[in-house]
Amino acid sequence: MxxxxxxxxxxxxxxxxxxxxxxxxxxxxxxxxxxxxxxxxxxxxxxxxxxxxxxxxxxxxxxxxxxxxxxxxxxxxxxxxxxxxxxxxxxxxxxxxxxxxxxxxxxxxxxxxxxxxxxxxxxxxxxxxxxxxxxxPESPRWFIQQSRKSEARESLMRIRNGRNVEEELKEIEDNFKEVQESIEKIGLFLSNLCLATTFLMADRYSPWINTTDGVFSNPCTKYSQCAECIRNPDCGFCYEDTSDVIGGDCLRISATPNLVSEQGSCISAFTLSKYSMIWAYDYCPVSFAWIAVVGLAFFLMFYAQGMGTLPWTINVVGLVS
Structure with a gap:
């Protein structure tokens, strides 16, 4: 069974x-x-x-x-x-x-x-x-879903014996558009919800600035969180490469190049490798970044396939014709 x-x-x-x-x-x-x-x-x-x-x-x-x-x-x-x-x-x-x-x-x-x-x-x-x-016959609504209007009309002609075909065909098209718009709105809502959640959590649960790495002349010591640190274009976040990043150092960015810090544990590629450190000068390490990826996926699935590209398509077709 x-x-x-x-x-x-x-x-x-x-x-x-x-x-x-x-x-x-x-x-x-x-x-x-x-x-x-x-x-x-x-x-x-x-x-x-x-x-x-x-x-x-x-x-x-x-x-x-x-x-x-x-x-x-x-x-x-x-x-x-x-x-x-x-x-x-x-x-x-x-x-x-x-x-x-x-x-x-x-x-x-x-x-x-x-x-x-x-x-x-x-x-x-x-x-x-x-x-x-x-x-x-095949379902006329399925034909409309596949953008095969002529076949949808033929299917309706068989099912309805030719009665009120055009009226019902228009009704099917209108219903299908409403469903598509509803799905698109749901997708956009989910996308915005995921992105907003990620940004809010990144701001609230940003890694803390624990130490100054023994560098007392560091001008970036006034910040208490990574999110505040990276907002300053002259500062970056230096942290140990672990699965759960709780804190790190806010250090001044090296003038050339900005891939390392001017002082501290992230001063060179050698120290980065030796102490298993990572230099983040334009982002904060968080464990929930995948939520933003899901949000972007919702955007591509529901919006980019609908009204997202339609205005540009209409413009291009109009210019070419």
Whole structure:
């Protein structure tokens, strides 16, 4: 029993990616194929390992179907019956389980091959679904998502028999734009939140200035934190190379070059290497810098692919034309 549960959980996530990448119809065809192949493998299994592989394939079909069925029905059904069509999936699921139990009971008297008949009959309905799905149109909303408006119109023509196609197509486009804008705003919010958190934490938890490294003529001794130290263009932060930097020295930057300090433990590359010191003249070492990287990743994922580049694209196209 563990086989389909594991593969169903994994492929419910993979199924969402397949649905967005290759379409709802193709994903449902793949789901039906996994059902068919899994039942055939189980019905013809000659050992426990083969039976387990068949169960894994059935779980793959369950996971992909769970990520696509309701989406496909919702995107293709008319708005006046959409809720009812989506809601009927659960009653039919329980009815299917009941039918499976009844069929299993009918073959339970055959102790040798009854279980093979049970699994083999399980491939019949997925085969019917596979053939039926071949004649179903792709989701028009998926076509709009892929910027394939002409194919979306053709799909709607098949589904609606040519009625109110343009109005619904415009509605789908408007809804898709709203969703894209909402996702973009969420991404920008997360990006700004990560960056703001990093800057705030860097200021509040900046490493302390512990000593002057024995240099009493050091003009940078008035600072108490690294963040204050590096704000002065003449000062830099010298610290020991450890996993958790708590404190260090604020030292004057050497005139040539600024890669070392004028005095103290970071005065040369030799002392840096000998005492395992690091010279930071324009940054403070913190353990949470990865939060800023995550924030920049959110920016690139959600903004750079949307309105971030669109104005420049429009300008370039307009100039070229």
């Amino acid at each position: 563990a086989g389909p549960m594991v593969s169903a959980g994994v492929f419910s996530l993979i199924g969402a990616f397949l649905s967005d990448k290759y379409g709802r119809q193709k994903s449902l065809l793949l789901s039906s194929s996994c059902y068919m192949l899994g039942n055939v493998v189980c019905g013809s299994a000659f050992n426990r390992e083969t039976l387990f592989i068949g169960r894994l394939l059935i779980g793959c079909g369950i996971g992909i179907a769970s990520a696509n069925t309701a989406v496909y029905v919702a995107e293709c059904s008319p708005i006046n019956i959409r809720g009812r069509l989506i809601g009927t999936s659960q009653p039919f699921l329980t009815i299917g389980i009941l039918i499976g139990i009844i069929i299993s009971a009918l073959f339970s008297s055959d102790l040798n091959n009854g279980w093979r008949y049970m699994w083999s009959l399980g491939a019949v309905l997925p085969s019917i679904q596979f053939i039926g799905t071949l004649f179903c």
